[in-house]
Amino acid sequence: MKLPIAVFTLVVALVSAPAVSAAETSATPEAAITGFYRWYVAELIANHNPMENRNELKRFATARLLKELGKMKKGPEGLNGDYFVDAQDFDNQWAKNITVSDVKVSGATATAEVLLKGKDMNRKLTVALAKEGTIWKVDKVTGRD
DSSP: OOHHHHHHHHHHHHHHHHHHHHHHSSSSHHHHHHHHHHHHHHHHHHTOOOGHHHHHHHHHHHHHHHHHHHHHOOOOOOOOOOOTTTBSSSGGGGOEEEEEEEEEEEEEEEEEEEEESSSSOEEEEEEEEETTEOOOOOOEEEEHH
């Protein structure tokens, strides 16, 4: 009798874990940015195109930004490089070296400075966020030189 109870408890814990994790990764602007870039760069490293994973992008980016990106892709100039890293290439070390600083929150919006530090390449970004419900999401990314 103890084995089925233990298995049930384990299954409940495993099923519940992703929901808690997802909520925690967007509870603060810092957590939202870090969670997003860890996922995004991991996708690039795995040779996947994170821009094609709409369901996952919806977890991290605002509906407004996704609509804007759709317009940019269809526009005459398209997207020149990767919007979220403001570059045409990436460094594998970025997933482990994400620094979020100078966070400013004003109601349901926030901005932060982000440094993606790599072995051969660093990217400095300004990331604007907006709250959708209770979740902080990326709303705009601007590269800084």
